[in-house]
Amino acid sequence: MLYTVDPDHLASVCPDEPPYRARQLREWLYRHPVLETQQMTNLPGSLRDRLELWPFELEADQSADGGRTRKWLFRTGDGAAIEAVLMGYPDRTTLCISSQAGCAMACTFCATGQFGFERHLEAGEITAQVAFAKAFLDEYGMPNSPHRLTNVVFMGMGEPLANYTHVRESLHRMIDLMGMSARAITVSTVGFVPGMRRLADEPWKVNLAVSLHAADDELRSSLVPLNERYSLAEVIEASRHYFKVKGRRISIEWTLIDGTNDSVDQARKLAEIAHDLRAHVNVIALNPTPLSADLPPSADRVAVFMDELRYEGVNATLRDTRGQDIDAACGQLRVHSEGTPIRIDRAVLEAR
């Protein structure tokens, strides 16, 4: 499982080979990712046969939106579920990746949170999701979208900043080894303040997305239990610090839940926070989850909320719930997945 090997110690997987083999392997893994070791054409056949590329198997592969949304559920050898979603747009191709199997944050409206925490993902397991998407796009492209990966967002399963060491190492591999721009990567957090402050000290200017979902402590604590540990004021202060240090505009994420955080009063309070941080606000209507009665607001209520934000002069975008027909909301694919793992090969992907 080459992606779980330290990139500086790849010689350890081919001790009988000349030293340049490790360099060649590193190129294939990080500069020109491929779906199968057989595509590593400058390696000897015996080595290609022996090496195992991915640290997981592809358990489910779903596509929607005319092939512009692709959702993958990977399964590791120890049974952990990892999901990633690739979304194509006319000007970009964005991969949403997971940083943990499950999540301990227990946000009430989130399918992942409802199913609890399995374990942290290793840096190699995080990076491998990106490499897989790159290799996939290289082979198959995506309709009406760039045929290369342009953006990565840590918005799949898990709170990335609670798995700091591995997420940091994966950022290093994406930026320094794969050559991705830090500006093309967004780390999202539900307000893990120590991690926000550590990220501000890193050398990379990655984007920070802060999932607020509520604009006062009482409501926020009822939706995001972590708010009991790090209050809204602390999260805002850490966001301000990040903006000041990095000069990168913060984005605020807001999942709209019917009758809960979709009031004009919440919109006004959110507007105050957004102005204070000079942040962009991304609003998305809730994708209902099986273990919660929460629903998305009606289209009219969503429109009123957005109108209020814009009336207050907030830079706000209503995001579409991409791939709703394939359960593309955070953590939902695993809820429905069943069956036998499929080995990652072209046959699986071409069968779509």
Ligand code: SF4
């Ligand atoms: S919303 Fe994010 S932080 Fe909250 S439980 Fe879900 S995955 Fe975890």
